[in-house]
Amino acid sequence: MNIVEIIKSVEGTETGALIALVLALLSAMAHAIFGAVVKSGDPLLNRGAINICYGTAAAPIALFVTPWPTPELWPILGIVYVVHFAYEWFQVKSFEHGAFVLVYPIGRGSGPLLTALAAMIVFDEILTLNQWLGIIMISGGILALAQVNLRSAIALGVNMRGLKLAIGFAMGTGVLIAVYTTVDAYGIRLADNPFTFLAWFFFSGLFGSPIIAGLKYRRLETPIDKAALFTRGLFGALIGVISFGAIMLATRLGQVATVAALRETSIIFGTALGVFIFKEKVTVPRLLLIGLIAAGAVMIEW
Known part of the structure; x- marks a missing residue:
């Protein structure tokens, strides 16, 4: 039995739900690292380098290894390309204008509730009271964390125009995450074959952010460290494949609403990265809210 047959055999089962849980948490940890890689240095150039690396690696798999998409799948892949291109742009702009600990929670906070509502409509998913409470706890905790970080930013006297732009792009990122x-x-x-979808998803990344990043690179007046950019691109691509690949497989095996909410526990890892990498401070209220987010994840699976 190959991997595709194994995936099909556990779809809709308790085993599949457990695997989806593990994949969602793996994706959460990977996505926090992924966001930190994009944020470090120039976000647009980093995102372009990442897409070039994983798009190039996925090209031979999409073209010669996995079965080609069916006629019904092509339009969906087109929509996926457009939505992710918009998401990447909004995320990059939010990182350009705001601190990681501010824009990352705002971007992730609105996603779970919107996704849960969309899953009810598109996939006829029915959630238990515990699951709804868990999703609300995760979203509420993340958005409250963003509010705490926002107050800190205002107290430090940050540029208000830049702050408003950062918040606007982060909110747009949250909506696009749900979409x-x-x-x-x-x-x-x-x-x-789920790997057909994954291969073409990563392959299509070659034709989005790298184009805009290339235009910006040509206009640079100050030379950049190409070796460092390539390293970030390669490492970010590896983490990105884990993050996006894991969550997509999780949504095939488990409930879309619950795995999407569990993935947003990435904010816990993201806060830690903000402290250790970007030297951003963490306070007692932030720690309490992180505890609320973790409790929400437990509630979903209780």
């Missing part, structure tokens, strides 16, 4: 989670789940469920 891409729903569309991705629909696409990977529609594909007979």
Whole structure:
């Protein structure tokens, strides 16, 4: 039995739900690291380098290894490309204008509730009271964390215009997270072979952010460290494949709403990275809210 047959055999089972849980938490940890890689240095150039690396690696797999998409899957892949291109742009702009500990929680906070509502409509998912409470706790905790970080930023006298732009782009990122989670789940469920969808998803990344990043690179007046950019791109691509690949497989095996909410526990890892990498302070209220987010994740699976 190959990996595709194994995936099909556990879909809709308790084993599949458990695997989806593990994949969602793996994706959460990986996505926090992924966000930190994009934020370090120039976010747009980093994102372009990442997409070039994983798009190039996925090209031969998409073209010569996995079965080609069916006629029904092509339009979904087109929508996925557009939605992710918009998401990448909004995320990059939020990172350019705001601190990681501010924009990352705002971007992640609104996603779970919006995704849960979309899953009810698109996939006819029915959530228990515990699951709804867990999702609300995760979203509420993340958004409250963003509010705490926002107050700290205002107290430090940051540029208000830049702050408003950062918040606006972060909120747009949150909406697009809910959209891409729903569309991705629909696409990977529609594909007979889930790795066909994954291969073409990563391959299509070559034709988005790298184009804009290339235009910016040509206009640079100060030379950059190409070796460092390539290193970030390669490492970010590896982490990105883990993050996006794991969550997409999780949405095929488990409930879209719950795995999407569990993935947003990435804010816990993201806060730690903000402290250790970007030297951003963490306070007692932030720690309490992180505890609330963790409790929400437990509630979903209780």
